[in-house]
Amino acid sequence: MIQTSRTVLSVAMLALLLGACQREEAAAPATGAAPAPDAPAASPALAAPAASASANAYCTGEPGTAPSGELVARRIPGADGDGSKGLYEGPVWDGQALYFSDFQFSDGFPSRIRRLGADGNLATAIEASGSNGLALGSDGALVAATHDRKELSRYDLRDGSRIRIVGQFEGQPFNSPNDLVIGADGTIWFTDPDFQRAAAPGGQAKTRVYRVATDGTVGVVDDSIANPNGIALSPDGRTLYVAGGGEQGVLRAYPVDEAGQAGPGRDLASTEVPDGMAVDCLGNVYLTEHTRQRVRVLSPQGESLATIKVDANITNAAFGGADRRTLYLTGAGAVWSIGLDVAGLPY
Secondary structure (H helix, E strand, C coil): CCEEEECCCCHHHHHHHCCHHHCCCCCCCCCCCCCCCCCCCCCCCCCCCCCCHHHCHHHCCCCECCCCEEEECEECCCCCCCCCCEEEEEEEECCCEEEEEEEECCCCCCEEEEEEECCCCEEEEECCCCEEEEEECCCCCEEEEECCCCEEEEECCCCCCEEEEECEECCEECCCCCEEEECCCCCEEEEECCCCHHHCCCCCCCCEEEEECCCCEEEEEECCCCCEEEEEECCCCCEEEEEECCCCEEEEEEEECCCCCECCCEEEEEECCEEEEEEECCCCEEEEECCCCEEEEECCCCCEEEEEECCCCEEEEEEECCCCCEEEEEECCCEEEEECCECECCC
16 A cells, blocks of 8 residues: 555445455345435444455356457447437446446536346436446445545435445545445445546545555555556456556556555556456456447456457446346447356446
8 A cells, every 4th residue: 555544434334345246146135224315324343254255256157268359249229328428337237237327528427327127128226326437235235436526425226325435535535436346355446537526626636546445444556547447356356457547558457465455566458548347257357448449358467368349439347147248338328238158247
């Protein structure tokens, strides 16, 4: 860590996030009364830590075979929007449907969370979410990088209630939290570029990658990437991936030790206008290149394996479907999908 700061983070909130990557897709949501929006809940203790990330619940059985060559993803009918006015972002598969953020380029970058069912029906799950990247909490709630309040938020899909997880570093708001991933122990890693900084007052002097520990400590992982964007973890949780840097960007890999701390990063690959990414159960990275309108599939060593083309600017990726062998892609007013012979992680 370069630097750390403490924030007020409810113990109950941390308990909800512990073991996020180990939650079985069929597990029922946590029961009990939902907390009021923005109000911290009370809990006497943290939940027990999840099993080791090496036994990733999303990667049981035969993982399959990585794609190769040049492939093309197809638009999903019924999910088309106006790509000139905004973007679809932050896809996450909860076992039954794909959720994603739908935000506009107008003042404040208004956003809502949409639900695309397995039957192809599109609905609005959360109005005025202010969200970009989404992740899946251990209880089935959505954890969101939100630019409207410059914070990480938890959304309960049962009633739409919202709780702040963390909203500042060293006494100042973040710039515009963009993308996030949750480790098996509940640690949250997120990027904070300045793309939607104008959505609310305040911000940071630098764009950074942050780590939120389960005790509420906020630390800086890296402040040397201009506008860090996509972020992901390897299936075993021992490598953190971050993409950013704009037109001449980079995909950087950081070792994560047994204590859950990230070491110095190394550049894995050069990339053009990188955005979000997904990871399959073989550890390959599916990196979206926004204006190149494609996904680059890279091995854990940075070797190019395949490309997947789309027909508009692309933002992010997630694996879903009944066997998690469907790759979903979001972008400028579109959701694409392509069936693959490999299973992957749901965000």
